[in-house]
Every structure is written in C-alpha cells, then in structure tokens.
Amino acid sequence: MINSLSLPGYQLVDSDEQNEDIHFRLEAPTPVACEGCGVQGEFVRFGKRDVPYRDLPIHGKRVTLWVVRRRYTCRAC
Numbered sequence: 001m002i003n004s005l006s007l008p009g010y011q012l013v014d015s016d017e018q019n020e021d022i023h024f025r026l027e028a029p030t031p032v033a034c035e036g037c038g039v040q041g042e043f044v045r046f047g048k049r050d051v052p053y054r055d056l057p058i059h060g061k062r063v064t065l066w067v068v069r070r071r072y073t074c075r076a077c
Contacts, residue, residue, distance in 0.1 A: 039076040
C-alpha cells in the first residue's frame with residue numbers, strides 16, 4: 001500500500017481502517033545533513049512527535065497520514 005501513496009523514503013509502520021476513516025502511521029526518513037549548517041552526521045535525537053496530514057480520500061473514506069517525526073539537534077550549530 002505504501003507504494004501507492006508515492007512517499008519515497010517513508011516507512012509504513014501501521015495502518016488502521018475504520019468505518020469512515022483510514023489511518024496510516026509512517027516513519028519519516030532520517031535527515032542526511034543539517035538544514036542550518038550542512039554538516040553531516042552530527043545529530044542528537046531528543047524526542048519524537050506524531051504529525052497528522054490529511055490526504056485525498058480512498059474509496060470514499062477520509063485518509064489521515066500520521067507521520068512520526070523524530071526530533072534532532074545539530075552538535076555543530
């Protein structure tokens with residue numbers, strides 16, 4: 001199912017289909033370099049959060065993508 005969502009780099013963790021809703025839980029890809037300074041590999045994880053995104057309906061059901069976004073800080077910044 002993840003290939004039909006066309007989200008390269010994201011990993012499907014879980015899916016749940018209910019009467020009127022479909023929920024997908026996805027894990028976001030790990031960043032390669034810091035967006036601020038461009039240094040690679042100097043990340044420290046400090047938590048995560050689930051971010052909901054609404055997508056187009058599938059078979060008349062509302063679709064929500066729950067993206068697990070890990071939070072990082074850069075040692076070099």
